[in-house]
Amino acid sequence: MTRLALATVLVVLLSMLPGASHAAAPGVLGTVGNLIREEQPRADGIRHTDTKAIIAGLKAINANTYVYPMAGDDVQWTDLRDEFLPAAAAAGIDVWVLVYSPSQAGCCVSKPFRHDYVAWSREIAKLAASHPNLTGWTVDDYAYDLRTFTPAYLRQMRAAAEAISPDLRFVPTVYYPQFTDAFVAEQIPLMDGVIFPFRDEPYRDTSWPWSLSHQVRQLAQRLPGTEIYLMPYAYPLSHAAQKPTVSYVEAVTRKGVEHVRSGELAGVLQYKLPYHSRDLAWTRPAADNLARTGSGRLSFVVQQNTATKAGMWCGATRTATVTSGTVKRITFHHSDTRGPQDPAGHHVKQLLLNGTVVWERDVTADTAGTWVRATVDVTSRLAGATSATLQWRLYERKAVTNYVVDAGVDDITLTGMTMSDPGVENAAVWTPNLTRQGGPVYCSAQVYHENYGADLGALIAGLYATG
Numbered sequence: 001m002t003r004l005a006l007a008t009v010l011v012v013l014l015s016m017l018p019g020a021s022h023a024a025a026p027g028v029l030g031t032v033g034n035l036i037r038e039e040q041p042r043a044d045g046i047r048h049t050d051t052k053a054i055i056a057g058l059k060a061i062n063a064n065t066y067v068y069p070m071a072g073d074d075v076q077w078t079d080l081r082d083e084f085l086p087a088a089a090a091a092g093i094d095v096w097v098l099v100y101s102p103s104q105a106g107c108c109v110s111k112p113f114r115h116d117y118v119a120w121s122r123e124i125a126k127l128a129a130s131h132p133n134l135t136g137w138t139v140d141d142y143a144y145d146l147r148t149f150t151p152a153y154l155r156q157m158r159a160a161a162e163a164i165s166p167d168l169r170f171v172p173t174v175y176y177p178q179f180t181d182a183f184v185a186e187q188i189p190l191m192d193g194v195i196f197p198f199r200d201e202p203y204r205d206t207s208w209p210w211s212l213s214h215q216v217r218q219l220a221q222r223l224p225g226t227e228i229y230l231m232p233y234a235y236p237l238s239h240a241a242q243k244p245t246v247s248y249v250e251a252v253t254r255k256g257v258e259h260v261r262s263g264e265l266a267g268v269l270q271y272k273l274p275y276h277s278r279d280l281a282w283t284r285p286a287a288d289n290l291a292r293t294g295s296g297r298l299s300f301v302v303q304q305n306t307a308t309k310a311g312m313w314c315g316a317t318r319t320a321t322v323t324s325g326t327v328k329r330i331t332f333h334h335s336d337t338r339g340p341q342d343p344a345g346h347h348v349k350q351l352l353l354n355g356t357v358v359w360e361r362d363v364t365a366d367t368a369g370t371w372v373r374a375t376v377d378v379t380s381r382l383a384g385a386t387s388a389t390l391q392w393r394l395y396e397r398k399a400v401t402n403y404v405v406d407a408g409v410d411d412i413t414l415t416g417m418t419m420s421d422p423g424v425e426n427a428a429v430w431t432p433n434l435t436r437q438g439g440p441v442y443c444s445a446q447v448y449h450e451n452y453g454a455d456l457g458a459l460i461a462g463l464y465a466t467g
Contacts, residue, residue, distance in 0.1 A: 206248060246459065
């Protein structure tokens with residue numbers, strides 16, 4: 001028996017063991033949406049789906065799955081049928097179809113079958129019967145429309161598909177808070193899986209990745225036997241204070257791939273990853289760079305319509321090495337989006353040395369949007385010390401219910417001490433040392449990437465290649 005054949009037999013035997021994880025397979029790795037149209041209209045006057053460009057972009061990021069969005073005119077359906085599915089099959093790429101829910105009618109209505117989801121089930125199943133690489137479909141924002149998607153209606157949808165293509169998977173998009181006990185009991189048994197968009201619930205941001213593993217494990221425990229597909233936000237999330245950064249998406253994806261390997265997730269599907277240079281999100285405008293100098297800054301945020309409690313905070317902590325010299329000073333620049341016209345005594349910017357507050361400034365003290373220099377002499381506090389723990393943070397002195405703020409720190413200069421990356425240009429240096437106390441106050445190292453799509457795509461390609 002050859003070594004390859006022996007390895008194949010071992011994989012098969014291991015997969016038959018009780019409790020063996022399906023994560024031995026690579027899992028579903030891909031992206032959702034961002035359909036690219038051809039640059040020029042064809043003879044019919046329509047700019048059709050640019051199948052070649054999409055396939056090339058997907059191959060570049062090592063994706064094995066693309067979720068094809070049904071938005072816009074009827075030509076997207078015929079392009080899917082006549083051109084995209086055959087080309088994707090030749091490239092070894094599986095395809096899912098995304099259909100929009102009734103609650104999204106203000107922006108997006110899927111054609112040609114609109115809000116007739118039994119018809120969508122039937123017609124997608126017909127395509128799948130002749131195109132084996134059409135393996136699944138989803139309804140976006142599914143659980144916002146449970147008056148439409150009752151268990152009885154879902155059974156009709158499933159029956160229409162199963163009569164034609166029994167293997168076609170229905171995997172709706174459901175947000176973390178929507179997995180109520182009633183939903184799990186009534187809806188989940190009628191689904192093949194769910195797409196789980198990660199938004200750091202209940203705070204809805206795209207800056208804080210550390211709640212991901214907890215939420216994945218909670219869903220895996222509550223939905224045994226149901227395939228869960230993580231959807232990181234590579235595209236700005238509505239109502240979030242900040243756009244996702246390269247380091248944030250990379251961190252969420254890396255953790256997601258780890259959960260695929262552990263069997264807690266069945267795959268990772270980016271939300272609107274800009275995978276092609278013609279995507280409008282491929283580059284980020286210079287206005288997105290909110291650093292004082294360079295490309296990075298620390299950011300401390302309380303979002304709009306967010307309640308906090310006194311004593312909550314989020315901080316960025318670093319260890320500095322104390323060097324020779326008689327003077328020890330910490331100099332940095334700080335800014336925020338509030339000013340003297342706003343209520344004082346709620347959000348406070350602070351610097352802590354070895355756990356003790358040595359500097360603080362209310363967010364209303366200075367003109368909004370201006371960078372202000374602060375210098376703190378800590379010579380007496382570091383007498384005889386060889387190291388010092390520094391923490392910049394945003395602290396809630398009083399509770400708020402709707403008092404949005406984004407405070408920044410940048411361009412740190414240390415006298416008598418040394419610390420790597422004082423200009424906050426490398427998110428990887430700062431991110432492991434971020435801590436939040438209480439939840440709705442969060443912080444991040446916001447590093448601007450002009451070439452967002454290219455820089456992020458290279459990282460995703462590496463993660464998908466090893467997935």
